[in-house]
Amino acid sequence: MTSLLLSSLIEALRCLPGVGGKSAQRMAFHLLERDRERGLKLADALREAMQRIGRCARCRDFSEEPLCATCAGSTRDHHLLCVVESPVDLAAIEQATGYRGHYFVLHGRLSPLDGLGPEELGLAQLAQRLGEGEVEELIIATNPTVEGEATAHYLAQLARAGGVRPTRLAHGVPLGGELEYVDRGTLAHAFGGRMPCDHP
Amino acid sequence: MRLDQQPAYVLHARPYRETSLLLECLTRDHGRLGVVARGVRGERARLRRAQLEPFQALALDLLLRGELATLAGAEVVGMPLRLAGEHGLAGLYLNELVVRLTARQDAQPVLFDAYARTLARLAASEPVAWTLRRFERDLLEAIGYGLQLRQEADGDGLLQAQAHYRYDVEQGALRCTAGAPHAVRGADLLALADDRMPDRTGMAALRQLMREVIRYHLGGGELRAWRVLAGVQPQR
Ligand SMILES: [Zn+2]
Numbered sequence: 001m002t003s004l005l006l007s008s009l010i011e012a013l014r015c016l017p018g019v020g021g022k023s024a025q026r027m028a029f030h031l032l033e034r035d036r037e038r039g040l041k042l043a044d045a046l047r048e049a050m051q052r053i054g055r056c057a058r059c060r061d062f063s064e065e066p067l068c069a070t071c072a073g074s075t076r077d078h079h080l081l082c083v084v085e086s087p088v089d090l091a092a093i094e095q096a097t098g099y100r101g102h103y104f105v106l107h108g109r110l111s112p113l114d115g116l117g118p119e120e121l122g123l124a125q126l127a128q129r130l131g132e133g134e135v136e137e138l139i140i141a142t143n144p145t146v147e148g149e150a151t152a153h154y155l156a157q158l159a160r161a162g163g164v165r166p167t168r169l170a171h172g173v174p175l176g177g178e179l180e181y182v183d184r185g186t187l188a189h190a191f192g193g194r195m196p197c198d199h200p
Numbered sequence: 201m202r203l204d205q206q207p208a209y210v211l212h213a214r215p216y217r218e219t220s221l222l223l224e225c226l227t228r229d230h231g232r233l234g235v236v237a238r239g240v241r242g243e244r245a246r247l248r249r250a251q252l253e254p255f256q257a258l259a260l261d262l263l264l265r266g267e268l269a270t271l272a273g274a275e276v277v278g279m280p281l282r283l284a285g286e287h288g289l290a291g292l293y294l295n296e297l298v299v300r301l302t303a304r305q306d307a308q309p310v311l312f313d314a315y316a317r318t319l320a321r322l323a324a325s326e327p328v329a330w331t332l333r334r335f336e337r338d339l340l341e342a343i344g345y346g347l348q349l350r351q352e353a354d355g356d357g358l359l360q361a362q363a364h365y366r367y368d369v370e371q372g373a374l375r376c377t378a379g380a381p382h383a384v385r386g387a388d389l390l391a392l393a394d395d396r397m398p399d400r401t402g403m404a405a406l407r408q409l410m411r412e413v414i415r416y417h418l419g420g421g422e423l424r425a426w427r428v429l430a431g432v433q434p435q436r
Contacts, residue, residue: 017218020218110289110292110428111212112292112293112295112296112423112424112425113211113224113292113295113299114214116424117424117427117428118427118428119427123431145253146253146255146283146288149284149288150288150289150291150292150428153285153286153288153289154428154432157431157432183247183250184276184279185250185251185253185256185280188279188280192282
């Protein structure tokens, strides 16, 4: 490889998840040989996004405005607040459910060994919001991992302190799963969290 | 070196390279080990990933070469422990304590047993603060920084239950007056030595004492988990 620019482009592309040296090289050649225009578009979009996307002051989701569209709009239910670990989780809930409430994004979970404590997750800000009196239910949607569960416990206490009812996503046997193939931890969890059958 | 069916717990996991995890494990015969677990991220690896959560007794097959070990196999031992609520937060504290105070590849069978015992106590919802004090005592003992809880530091007298002491990390229990800062009753030090839970005042004094000692061994640093635990109210 003689071109310095080319090798630095390939190197840069490797920062993407799932992209190794081979794929990076293929991408670079593809853009240069066949798609320069869209390559430039990509460069512009990348620069704009990296420089201008910050966090919404209210929910901490990604946003280029001080308040994101969800927080700024008035159409969603202000009594419901759903806490997620990451913007990816938020997107997943938006796509899979008909949820019409608001969100709060932690950008992590309580993890002392990763240097993540209450401050890093913006929990003082969350506590303040819960104390404002508008939220009635805090839906805790942290991951069912050890750290996610510990975080959920912490959040539930915050909610109760603010007079808000905390709820937790149910977890258990995956749809279409067979008990025989479910791992022990999940099965124990599902068994412990069993529900009465009288719901229609 | 190949280790088969090594009893172990995962203390912490973080993403490593594309699809791997770098696990920090406490093993029975080789102390704390950094272990690379390949191909355990992503949807298809969910089952294998779930096994490698903290607080689960595991038997690991490992290839130990240089600084890091590679995971060749993992098997869950026994029933999964459920550390609910503040007991889970206490478990995270435990893990930070072990990672921060022990060196990698420093064999600690005594510490391993103390750790397993502590997890069982947390899972059985025993009182969190006392469970943590007992573990801190055993951890310090195991890594060679054991507290002097029966002898007075100056002179060779036995600790007096009625006397008050200030615990100096290097010297031990020094007599002081009742109202002195960091004063702890002799009875409370003896209770910790004898594995009896002291009263409320004693528990508060021991908590303070342990923080000072741990801070000293961290070279003046803080544990992140202290701030997490500070924010939760004990249950009941
Ligand atoms: Zn927002």
